[in-house]
Amino acid sequence: MAKTKIGIIGVGGIAQGAHIPAFAKHEDVEILAVCDTREDVLNKVADEVGAKYRFTDYNDLLKIDEIDAVDVCTPNFMHVEPTVSALMSGKHVIVEKPIALNAEEGRAMVEASKKSGKQLMVAYCWRWNPGARALKRFVEAGDMGDIYYAKVQAMRRRGIPGWGVFTQKDKQGGGPLIDIGCHLLDLTLWLMGHPKPVSVSGLTYAKFGHRSDILGLMGQWDYKNFTVEDFAVGLIRFENGASLTIESSFAANIEKNILNSSLMGTEGGCQLDPLKIFREENKTLIDLTPTFLPTVKWHDEEIVEFIDAIRNNTPVPVPGEEGLMVTSIIDAIYKSAEEGKEVSLV
Ligand SMILES: NC(=O)c1ccc[n+]([C@@H]2O[C@H](COP(=O)([O-])OP(=O)(O)OC[C@H]3O[C@@H](n4cnc5c(N)ncnc54)[C@H](O)[C@@H]3O)[C@@H](O)[C@H]2O)c1
Numbered sequence: 001m002a003k004t005k006i007g008i009i010g011v012g013g014i015a016q017g018a019h020i021p022a023f024a025k026h027e028d029v030e031i032l033a034v035c036d037t038r039e040d041v042l043n044k045v046a047d048e049v050g051a052k053y054r055f056t057d058y059n060d061l062l063k064i065d066e067i068d069a070v071d072v073c074t075p076n077f078m079h080v081e082p083t084v085s086a087l088m089s090g091k092h093v094i095v096e097k098p099i100a101l102n103a104e105e106g107r108a109m110v111e112a113s114k115k116s117g118k119q120l121m122v123a124y125c126w127r128w129n130p131g132a133r134a135l136k137r138f139v140e141a142g143d144m145g146d147i148y149y150a151k152v153q154a155m156r157r158r159g160i161p162g163w164g165v166f167t168q169k170d171k172q173g174g175g176p177l178i179d180i181g182c183h184l185l186d187l188t189l190w191l192m193g194h195p196k197p198v199s200v201s202g203l204t205y206a207k208f209g210h211r212s213d214i215l216g217l218m219g220q221w222d223y224k225n226f227t228v229e230d231f232a233v234g235l236i237r238f239e240n241g242a243s244l245t246i247e248s249s250f251a252a253n254i255e256k257n258i259l260n261s262s263l264m265g266t267e268g269g270c271q272l273d274p275l276k277i278f279r280e281e282n283k284t285l286i287d288l289t290p291t292f293l294p295t296v297k298w299h300d301e302e303i304v305e306f307i308d309a310i311r312n313n314t315p316v317p318v319p320g321e322e323g324l325m326v327t328s329i330i331d332a333i334y335k336s337a338e339e340g341k342e343v344s345l346v
Contacts, residue, residue: 004307007033007067007091009058009082010074011045013164014096018125019071020049022303029307035061058082062089069310072096075164076178077171080105083120087112092119092310094303098182099323101173103331106324113320121306121316122323124186128298131275132187134290135263138270138277139191145267150188152246154180155258160209160230160250162219167209167226175228177204178330180259181248186318186326187272188244188261194322195238201342202333204229208251234333246333 006023008015011034023029033053036042046054055061062070062085070086072079072095079100086093087109099106099122113120126132138144154176165171166179189195208214209226231249238244262271269278277288302317309316328345336343 001028001311003028003030004068004311005030005032005066006069006071007035007053007061007064008071008073009035009061009086010072010078011036011041012038012073015071015073016045018299019073019123019303020045022297022300023071024049025300026303026307028311032067033061033064059085062086062091067091069093069306075171076101076173077165080108083109084112087116087118087120090116090118092121094121094123094306094316095323096123097125097186097323098122098173098178098330099320099327103324103328106320106327110320110324119310119316120320121309122186122318122320123302124183124318124323124326125298125302126183126187127190127318128296128301129187129272130293130296131272131290132191132261133296134275134293135191135270135272135277138268139193139263143268143277143279144263144265144270147192147263147265148242149264150192150242150244151260151262152181152184152188152244152248153258153260154184154246154248155252155254156180156218156250157254157257158215158217158251159257160214160216160218160221160226162216162221167221167228169227172228174330174334175204175206175209175230175232176248176250177229177232177234177246177333181232181246182326182330184248184259184261185246185329186322188263189322189325191261191263192242192244194325195240195242197236197325197329197332197345198239199237199342199344199346200234200329200332200336202232202234202336204233204334204337205231207231214251229337232333232337234329234336236329
């Protein structure tokens with residue numbers, strides 16, 4: 001079988017740090033073309049990977065028939081256009097998380113995938129976390145029983161990003177909830193088996209981002225133009241009676257950063273960090289702690305499974321619909337926060 005030819009749109013941080021190394025080490029893949037609006041970045045990356053084509057306009061990249069799949073690694077506001085155009089020009093797409101700025105854009109991307117018959121995957125790399133994989137095996141074996149509650153935390157104590165567009169609502173779609181909360185929310189929905197969300201209640205706060213007296217442990221952001229929340233909290237109700245709460249911050253007065261997902265089920269409970277399973281066996285309360293987990297490069301595995309799926313015409317591991325569900329919930333948390341009331345998703 002011929003090599004799968006890839007075109008990458010947006011070759012900044014995540015492309016250089018994770019996707020390109022994963023494609024480069026895959027023996028069935030060739031990075032044929034790269035695109036970035038910044039010529040310095042484009043030329044550096046194109047030279048490094050030995051790409052046959054380089055472009056500053058992604059529409060030119062999409063004209064190349066040889067390209068089988070496109071990797072969209074641009075900022076959130078620039079996901080929908082290249083993704084829809086790539087799908088409609090007959091190419092599979094892997095797009096960075098979140099799927100887009102909002103659910104309306106996400107729906108257009110899923111529709112384009114259906115219309116074109118080309119696959120759309122969202123790069124939710126936390127699903128390849130070895131601890132999460134272990135928890136998924138226990139859930140699938142029935143060891144949690146009926147999962148009726150989940151708690152998602154993506155909390156930074158002082159972690160407002162000091163680079164990129166992370167503090168600009170128009171380009172990013174929101175603050176910590178859409179940037180880091182989305183990863184843990186996706187992971188938790190996957191662990192729960194994607195129950196259908198029916199209603200959402202949320203609140204958002206901006207208590208630190210506007211201030212000049214706050215420590216910038218992830219660089220200095222522009223506090224005069226901070227337009228996102230720095231903390232969000234949400235409660236999601238599912239059709240099967242289960243519920244989920246999510247907390248996500250860029251800054252908060254808490255002891256330490258937390259990136260965690262916890263599940264409560266009728267036969268067992270579990271948490272990702274530190275990884276533990278809680279059960280009652282023989283009238284004894286037991287905590288299980290794995291003593292071995294394989295070391296896995298998440299992004300490498302993510303790319304391997306994407307390539308496998310498009311080469312073998314099997315479903316991609318994170319289909320666009322699942323990325324859309326995450327973004328629909330996030331949209332509803334923001335809407336509920338604005339309106340001060342619960343929002344229906346049905
Ligand atoms: N999976 C993860 O853990 C993870 C980590 C970081 C970022 N991300 C996601 O990756 C995406 C990019 O983030 P980043 O940190 O790499 O940002 P970045 O700013 O480092 O890189 C984005 C690149 O896209 C380029 N670009 C912008 N508009 C373009 C256009 N119209 N055409 C071509 N290129 C264009 C920029 O010049 C830049 O080089 C975001 O959606 C972000 O949420 C995911």
